[in-house]
Amino acid sequence: MNVNLSIAPSFTAIFGLSGSGKTTLLNLISGITRVDAGKIIWDGQTISDKENKVHIPAHKRDIGYIFQDTRLFPHKTILSNLQYGLKYTPEDKKRFTMGEVTEVLGLKPFLQRSPETLSGGERQRVALGMALLASPSLLLLDEPLTALDRKTKLRFLSYLGEIHKTFNLPILYVSHDVTAIINFAKDAVVMESGSVTAYDETRNVLLNNTKKMIAGDVENIFHAMVTERNSENGLAKLDTSKFSLTVPDDSWEIGTNVMVEIPSSEIILATRKPEGLSARNIIKGNITSIYIAGKRCLVDINIGQRITAEILPQTKRELGLENGTEIYVIIKAKCVHLMND
Amino acid sequence: MQQERYLKSTDLNGHIDHVNEWLKFSSIEWHAILLSIKAASISTICSIPFGIGISWLLSKSRLPGKVWIENLFTIPLVLPPIVTGYFLLVLLGQNGIIGASLYKWFGLQIAFTWKGAAVASGVVAFPLMIQTIKVSMDSVDPKLERAAQLLRANPLQVFFSVTLPLSYRGIIAGSVLAFARAFGEFGATIMLAGNISEKTQTIPLAIFSLFNQVDGEHSALRLIIISIIICYFSLIAACWFGKQWRVGKSR
Numbered sequence: 264m265n266v267n268l269s270i271a272p273s274f275t276a277i278f279g280l281s282g283s284g285k286t287t288l289l290n291l292i293s294g295i296t297r298v299d300a301g302k303i304i305w306d307g308q309t310i311s312d313k314e315n316k317v318h319i320p321a322h323k324r325d326i327g328y329i330f331q332d333t334r335l336f337p338h339k340t341i342l343s344n345l346q347y348g349l350k351y352t353p354e355d356k357k358r359f360t361m362g363e364v365t366e367v368l369g370l371k372p373f374l375q376r377s378p379e380t381l382s383g384g385e386r387q388r389v390a391l392g393m394a395l396l397a398s399p400s401l402l403l404l405d406e407p408l409t410a411l412d413r414k415t416k417l418r419f420l421s422y423l424g425e426i427h428k429t430f431n432l433p434i435l436y437v438s439h440d441v442t443a444i445i446n447f448a449k450d451a452v453v454m455e456s457g458s459v460t461a462y463d464e465t466r467n468v469l470l471n472n473t474k475k476m477i478a479g480d481v482e483n484i485f486h487a488m489v490t491e492r493n494s495e496n497g498l499a500k501l502d503t504s505k506f507s508l509t510v511p512d513d514s515w516e517i518g519t520n521v522m523v524e525i526p527s528s529e530i531i532l533a534t535r536k537p538e539g540l541s542a543r544n545i546i547k548g549n550i551t552s553i554y555i556a557g558k559r560c561l562v563d564i565n566i567g568q569r570i571t572a573e574i575l576p577q578t579k580r581e582l583g584l585e586n587g588t589e590i591y592v593i594i595k596a597k598c599v600h601l602m603n604d
Numbered sequence: 605m606q607q608e609r610y611l612k613s614t615d616l617n618g619h620i621d622h623v624n625e626w627l628k629f630s631s632i633e634w635h636a637i638l639l640s641i642k643a644a645s646i647s648t649i650c651s652i653p654f655g656i657g658i659s660w661l662l663s664k665s666r667l668p669g670k671v672w673i674e675n676l677f678t679i680p681l682v683l684p685p686i687v688t689g690y691f692l693l694v695l696l697g698q699n700g701i702i703g704a705s706l707y708k709w710f711g712l713q714i715a716f717t718w719k720g721a722a723v724a725s726g727v728v729a730f731p732l733m734i735q736t737i738k739v740s741m742d743s744v745d746p747k748l749e750r751a752a753q754l755l756r757a758n759p760l761q762v763f764f765s766v767t768l769p770l771s772y773r774g775i776i777a778g779s780v781l782a783f784a785r786a787f788g789e790f791g792a793t794i795m796l797a798g799n800i801s802e803k804t805q806t807i808p809l810a811i812f813s814l815f816n817q818v819d820g821e822h823s824a825l826r827l828i829i830i831s832i833i834i835c836y837f838s839l840i841a842a843c844w845f846g847k848q849w850r851v852g853k854s855r
Binding site: 320327338347352394397 | 751752754756761766
């Protein structure tokens, strides 16, 4: 493994085929594995340096790690699992309280239960809670490959995104699902057979490495609430705090929180307000950034929050799209996928 | 009717008398029973911390030459106990390599005292304890220990909070096995502690001696039954401890 990389402390995803060294990289950073050569510096401190024989042991590194196989202590209740890291954290380093973490992660109902009674997604959240309560200054995550279904994974990611924002905690996330992570990770690293081949903003990385990635479509993911149901025309209205969407009514109760998924390739852009259109959702916004590579073009639009549309570079030129261009985002009601939040 | 009842109660009284008589142990028997319990208990209790420590070294540490250490502690398991006893006598006898200094500095005499019985039975039983505890520590997932380390626990804290509680079954099983083995120890004990009745004579030694006496068979049988009862209850106690521990933890 040969990596030469300095990463800005943000939410960074690590992509790569299996065997490319993603997990090894995390193990080296966490201190589980010793470096054979070279050095690792985190937050100005050398934590591994072969030449000068520096190896700060894992428990003194201030680094949290959530493993691919979520590791909870089977002989402890969820509460004492959560207290584990907290107990060994020095007072002056504590950044999170038990109340905060159990609230944000929705762990309150499980506290007295034992780990074997929890589902995969719940275990994942407990593992995140355990890591947070040890107040790390960097969080490493190795995404479970198959253990979690897509919905659970997305929900977990949105928890993670929230935590990253709320607590300003840098995250390094090994991901196998490019389309989901793009909503959360600002930057991305691509690894191939032990080396880093790309490090850039996630959108650029995705566009420039389309062939290497397993899936290429960008998914937009929002939280919303069902606010209206019309039994006559069979439509329902969803509200995020920034905009609303009309979708086919699928017997969701009013007041239900849902996760909305919209594929970027199914979004249509228009420079003028269209009329006589069959699409149900027309939202006005402004272009914030445009990413072009080869035959692909991603456009980020601010409609109160960011939404990404994929168009052809040709279209971008013909419409004369630039940063700041006022634009109408058109979404067919049928293209909005809902999941229980 | 009355008479019948009377007869029955005398029958019962007769039985009670019988039991009472059966339970009247001779002084030699009492000493053997108490010494056996004392020697096996003390040797087991004193072995537990070492058993846990050495098992941890063998199972979890990156110590070079672990196989050699393991073999060293397994030798008493395969050696004839008499031979183990001989070596113990060479080491701990009053003129022995360690025994002489112990006597000189602390006035401590091990050979031919009850302490000798405890040491001999402990040494012979130790490999069983280590093997059992080591197997259970091997089965504690190192991934969990690593996870604990990444939650800021230092190696000692990892040991006490993860490794030890997750291998408690092996520790209990190993201790019970060691107790039972120590309780039945014969060869090494007779070499190091001798077979002095009312002083260093444990149950197995007493049974052996009684069988060689003209009218000792009855006494010997009693001791045989007693030893079965003690071993059976030590098994039950182990199960009970195991359960208590689990209930206490899951709370």
